Every structure is written in C-alpha cells, then in structure tokens.
Amino acid sequence: xxxxxxxxxxxxxxxxxxxxxxxxxxxxxxxxxxxxxxxxxxxxxxxxxxxxxxxxxxxxxxxxxxxxxxxxxxxxxxxxxxxxxxxxxxxxxxxxxxxxxxxxxxxxxxxxxxxxxxxxxxxxxxxxxxxxxxxxxxxxxxxxxxxxxxxxxxxxxxxxxxxxxxxxxxxxxxxxxxxxxxxxxxxxxxxxxxxxxxxxxxxxxxxxxxxxxxxxxxxxxxxxxxxxxxxxxxxxxxxxxxxxxxxxxxxxxxxxxxxxxxxxxxxxxxxxxxxxxxxx
Ligand SMILES: Nc1ncnc2c1ncn2[C@@H]1O[C@H](COP(=O)(O)OP(=O)(O)OP(=O)(O)O)[C@@H](O)[C@H]1O
Ligand SMILES: O=P(O)(O)OC[C@H]1O[C@H](OP(=O)(O)OP(=O)(O)O)[C@H](O)[C@@H]1O
Ligand SMILES: [Mg+2]
Numbered sequence: 001x002x003x004x005x006x007x008x009x010x011x012x013x014x015x016x017x018x019x020x021x022x023x024x025x026x027x028x029x030x031x032x033x034x035x036x037x038x039x040x041x042x043x044x045x046x047x048x049x050x051x052x053x054x055x056x057x058x059x060x061x062x063x064x065x066x067x068x069x070x071x072x073x074x075x076x077x078x079x080x081x082x083x084x085x086x087x088x089x090x091x092x093x094x095x096x097x098x099x100x101x102x103x104x105x106x107x108x109x110x111x112x113x114x115x116x117x118x119x120x121x122x123x124x125x126x127x128x129x130x131x132x133x134x135x136x137x138x139x140x141x142x143x144x145x146x147x148x149x150x151x152x153x154x155x156x157x158x159x160x161x162x163x164x165x166x167x168x169x170x171x172x173x174x175x176x177x178x179x180x181x182x183x184x185x186x187x188x189x190x191x192x193x194x195x196x197x198x199x200x201x202x203x204x205x206x207x208x209x210x211x212x213x214x215x216x217x218x219x220x221x222x223x224x225x226x227x228x229x230x231x232x233x234x235x236x237x238x239x240x241x242x243x244x245x246x247x248x249x250x251x252x253x254x255x256x257x258x259x260x261x262x263x264x265x266x267x268x269x270x271x272x273x274x275x276x277x278x279x280x
Contacts (some may be wrong), residue, residue: 001191004062007034007047011179014087015066019045021276022198042191054079054182063187064195070156070177074117079182082196086203088179089158092120095168096152097145102171108132114141114150121154124174142166201277207252208278213262213270217242226261228254249275 005019006012016026019038026045029036036045048056050067054075057065065079068088072079094113096102105128112133115121121134135150142162144150154174157163163170181199183192208229215223220235223246227233233248246267250258259270 001042001064001189001195002044002046002062003195004046004048004053004056004065004067006050006053006067009050011050011067011088012047015085015179018085018087018199018202021202022195023277024195024198043195051075057182057184060184063183063189064192065182066179067182068177068179070117070120070175072180072182073120073123073175073177076119078185080185080187081180082183082192083181083200083203085179085181085199086206088177090156090177091158091173092117092154092175092177093157093163093170094124094152094154094172094174095142095157095163095170098167098169100145100151102152105130105172107171108152111151112149113152113154114144115154116141117154120175124154142168197279198277201279204280205275205278208249208275209252209255210273210275211246211248211250211255211258211270212273213246213267214238214240214243215246215262215268216266217244219266220244220246222265223262223267226258226265228258249278 005015019026024038024040024043027037034047038045046056046062051071053065053067054072054077056062057079058077066085069081070092094105102108109130109132112135113121114135114137116138118134118136125131137144141153141155144153145168152171153168181196224233227248227250229248229250233246236245238245255272262270
C-alpha cells in the first residue's frame with residue numbers, strides 16, 4: 001500500500017512526525033529520494049508536492065494521501081476525507097484593500113480577482129452568482145491588488161499577518177482547510193483502515209494525559225467523583241493497608257483542577273504522563 005506525503009514545505013515535517021508517532025516510521029532515504037519504505041513491509045511512502053497529492057491518489061498511484069483540503073478542492077478530484085489530522089489549519093478568504101470598501105462578494109461583479117486557487121475561486125463565485133475575472137498567480141498573491149493586477153484576492157490566511165502587513169481585509173471566508181487523510185472512495189483495504197486507526201490514535205492521545213495515584217480505599221467513591229474523562233478509572237489493589245492505585249485517562253485541560261481536587265480527597269503519589277497513542 002502506498003501513502004502520498006508532502007515532499008517539502010510546511011506540511012512535510014508534521015506529516016513525517018505524525019507517521020512516526022503512529023508507529024509508521026519512514027526508513028531513512030537518500031536526500032531527495034521520492035519514495036521510501038516504512039517499518040511496515042506492506043506500506044511505502046511516496047513524496048509528492050502537496051498540490052499533486054490529490055491527483056496521485058485519484059489516479060491510483062497512491063492508495064492514501066495526506067494533504068490540505070484546499071488542495072483537494074482545487075484539484076477537483078473526488079476523494080474521501082477519512083480523517084482530520086489537525087494541522088495545516090488555515091482559511092481561504094476573499095480579501096481586498098482596506099481602503100476599497102468592498103463589503104461582500106456581490107461587490108466583485110465586473111472586477112478582477114487574483115488567486116493560486118482558480119477552481120476553488122470559480123466554484124465560490126458560481127455559488128454566489130457573481131462572475132469576476134480570475135487571474136491565476138503562483139505565489140505572493142497579496143501583492144497583486146497593490147500593483148493594479150487585481151481588485152481582490154482569494155488566498156490562504158492563518159495568523160492574518162500577511163493580510164495585515166499588505167493592508168488587505170477579509171471580505172468573506174471561502175473555505176476552512178486543514179490537513180486530512182484522503183482515500184479514493186473505492187479504497188476499502190484493511191491496511192488503509194489500520195493506517196487510519198493508527199493516525200487517529202495519535203490525535204486522540206494528544207490532548208489527554210494518563211493519571212496514576214494512590215487513594216485511601218475508604219474514600220474511593222469521592223476520588224472517583226472528581227476524576228473526569230474517558231469511562232471509569234481502573235482501580236488496582238496495592239500491598240498497603242487501606243490503599244488502592246487508581247489509573248485514568250483525563251483531558252489535559254482538566255489535569256490542574258483534578259489534581260487539586262484529588263489532593264483534597266486524600267490522594268497521594270500522583271503521576272501525570274503523556275500518552276503516545278489511544279485506541280478507543
Ligand atoms: N500560512 C499557513 N498556515 C497554515 N497552513 C497553511 C498555510 N499556508 C499553507 N498552508 C497549508 O499548506 C498547504 C501547502 O502550502 P504551500 O503550497 O504554501 O506549501 P509549500 O509551498 O510546499 O510550503 P512553503 O510555502 O512553506 O514552502 C496549503 O495547501 C495549505 O493547506
Ligand atoms: O496568515 P499568515 O500566517 O500570514 O499566513 C498566510 C500566508 O502563508 C502562506 O504563504 P507562505 O508562507 O506559504 O508563502 P508562499 O506564498 O511562498 O507559499 C499563504 O500563501 C499566505 O501568504
Ligand atoms: Mg506556501
């Protein structure tokens with residue numbers, strides 16, 4: 001089975017790191033090599049441009065692909081969005097110079113819009129029943145309104161810094177994007193499901209912590225009451241009078257309050273650790 005992975009740019013490192021944490025480490029390759037083995041003998045990784053990955057998957061060159069939703073929409077191919085991997089989060093927006101007072105998509109009638117995403121732009125304007133001229137550029141889109149190439153742009157924003165320093169303001173959101181695991185709609189292999197489960201298990205573990213503590217056996221009910229999270233805690237006997245060990249998976253953002261509450265209820269030897277993977 002082949003997984004297409006971004007070969008460079010901002011999506012490369014987090015994708016390689018995610019596969020690693022999912023137990024699908026990529027074997028070392030020569031620099032610039034465009035495919036690699038993984039620790040699983042049945043899984044090979046292909047390195048391709050983020051924008052080409054949808055096409056690789058649709059054509060059958062790869063069975064699964066990891067890339068931005070924006071790239072899949074722009075490619076126009078029909079892929080199944082199997083799993084949101086939670087990084088590369090950004091928005092494609094319609095933006096125009098602050099001083100131009102373009103208030104809505106309707107104000108773009110008869111105007112020119114520059115973008116690296118002409119298909120997404122056309123689909124968006126077709127939905128809005130407005131048909132500006134679309135000019136395709138391959139980067140630095142934010143410059144085009146200031147050199148009279150375009151009246152507005154459709155481009156990626158995440159922190160908003162690039163729009164701000166170029167004195168552009170958002171007129172409308174076109175698409176919210178993030179990196180996803182994509183498959184052809186007909187790919188139903190067991191291996192593909194295993195990859196999906198492995199990636200999902202890493203994401204599921206990211207905002208959780210494993211909590212271990214000793215509790216007075218006669219206050220176990222109170223202790224269990226203050227432990228939030230997944231199912232009930234696991235309670236284990238230990239070789240000390242009136243003591244049990246309690247293990248639980250809790251949301252990271254509740255760890256601070258939980259420890260405070262646990263101490264109040266007589267817990268001791270509290271340990272908090274990160275979780276690598278969680279298969280629910
Ligand atoms: N500023 C951003 N914040 C978050 N995600 C982004 C941002 N810019 C791009 N992305 C996501 O990353 C994908 C690839 O972006 P891009 O085409 O710019 O990659 P690249 O050119 O390989 O990387 P870079 O521009 O960093 O060299 C985009 O399609 C989008 O999904
Ligand atoms: O809202 P911000 O955090 O400022 O991010 C938005 C910018 O990030 C991307 O550019 P990138 O840095 O990838 O450069 P590129 O145009 O060369 O791809 C995108 O094309 C925007 O220009
Ligand atoms: Mg870029």
